[in-house]
Amino acid sequence: MLVWKDKYSVGVELIDEQHKKLFEIGNRAHELLKNDFYVDKYDKIVEIIQELCEYTEFHFKAEEGYMLKIGSKQYETQKVEHDAFIKKINSVNLDKIDNDQQKSIEDLLAFVFNWIIDHILQKDKLINEK
Numbered sequence: 001m002l003v004w005k006d007k008y009s010v011g012v013e014l015i016d017e018q019h020k021k022l023f024e025i026g027n028r029a030h031e032l033l034k035n036d037f038y039v040d041k042y043d044k045i046v047e048i049i050q051e052l053c054e055y056t057e058f059h060f061k062a063e064e065g066y067m068l069k070i071g072s073k074q075y076e077t078q079k080v081e082h083d084a085f086i087k088k089i090n091s092v093n094l095d096k097i098d099n100d101q102q103k104s105i106e107d108l109l110a111f112v113f114n115w116i117i118d119h120i121l122q123k124d125k126l127i128n129e130k
Contacts, residue, residue, distance in 0.1 A: 004020055008120050063078065
């Protein structure tokens with residue numbers, strides 16, 4: 001589970017709020033992982049993946065737009081990383097998810113949580129550098 005901490009703030013309210021939304025989406029996947037109510041979680045997993053894809057694309061465009069606006073020297077590096085993340089999420093094999101739903105959620109969570117935290121702390125913290 002992801003818990004927002006002050007150390008994740010990049011000092012730009014719009015970006016911080018969007019990061020919190022990414023945490024929320026990831027935490028819904030975490031809750032689904034722990035939830036034994038659903039025997040078949042496939043539809044919920046696909047729903048979360050779709051929302052994650054849509055929201056990250058929205059967020060990355062906003063973040064990149066901000067970087068261009070302020071003349072951040074981090075733009076090119078960020079753009080490459082953002083595109084790679086989107087490509088990875090879009091390449092999730094839905095058939096594989098259906099065959100092993102628990103493992104698929106665990107793998108997705110590990111990737112998303114690690115990427116988000118690392119990216120915020122190592123890259124997004126540098127956004128305001130010119």
